[in-house]
Amino acid sequence: MTPLRSELPRTGSADVAALRAQISTSHLARGPALSFGLSELDSRLDGGGLDGAALHEVAAATATLTDDAAATLFIAGIAARFAGKHHLTVLWALTKFDLYAPALEQVGLGPGKLLYAQARKDSEVLAVAEDALRDGSLACVVAEVKGADRTATRRLQLAASDSGTPILLYRRHRSKEKCPLGQPSAAMTRWRIGCLPSARLTLPGVGRGHWSVELVRQRNGNPFSLELEACDDTGRLALPAATGHRAPVQAGTASFAA
Template structure:
């Protein structure tokens, strides 16, 4: 009897074991919800982990899909920046960003810091340093290639710095999705353009995207058709056609 009691773990041993298990779990930062129930309810954490790696790629190598994927990442970064009240760090090997376009997705010119590297390895290293520094609201890195070791380092840096990183994978060759390789990312998104809804009057309507979550930790993949980011970085669920006509008619009357 005495021997059996002696073999039981003591309370302080159990506390130490629980603490060790807690450190072993991946750190989770503040969650950024999309505020779209049809989207958030399908995410394992009901939003994007604010201390994790999230990957974005265009559905095709076309300029339209490339712009859609860029603005999708910009909208997420803009919302993280708005919440934390700090700047965005954006690094790439070649800049082809259009500042007015980014501003339409919620990123003002004075809230973004650009850094250019000669090759992907330098871009990834700068992104890692910016994450560990912890002074930026969000880090965006554009690369053509990043192996699983590189993504694991980014995920660890995001966890240590308590900041999110968006890795935009540019297309390397035609016919192959950049998200086909292995990665340590918490979520992997593929963004493509979709036809806009017809307007009751001449003009250009709000852009639509086909948003695909290719992979997520502890969750299933899915796809949704959504309206593009507004000037606060927010996506929207397309309204039903009758409701859309009423809403647009009311807006037109108010504008008149």
């Protein structure tokens, strides 16, 4: 009896090879760094921006509500720019839904770009985030947790690298005394964001917010700290301008970092 043999036809093998090449090209196209559009910031980052296929961590400078809001909007601005770059949706996973949608929209992350996933505990948030990364169809993933050990962050880093999708992990303050970034992590970059006094305007009104943006750690680079103006309606940061040199502009124009 002639033994049965199972083999792919040549056309099938060629199709599989073409599909693999297409997936690989897609990941490479999404992987390059997302620049902030500020030379003072990008020039200090390895690769000239945020790696588009990696884990990046953010924490508030203190446990205050103002610093928590600044860190959240810093993340939202980055997510909005990833969404605009790839014309895809952002997934935001968390255990407690305390986001203020109008504030997210003011930095460019409107409801049309955003999906929410609410879980019961941090381990479920991390699982949802990893699954979302491996799906590969999102602009980026945002996950809010109070704790994530080295194993969890390594899994997220590997998933981001494999799928070509970035993840922004927001480490919420566990206590007022301890910074969450004191925990070890496999993240590519680690940021600490805090509020600073706004610059005084020549006319009555509220000025654009100022943030302390500190890169606590990055692979293949040095830490640094800058004072920057908060995100505009396209999610972009700017260098503080002297009051006397401010010109009346519309939010989101070229007067801010492009």
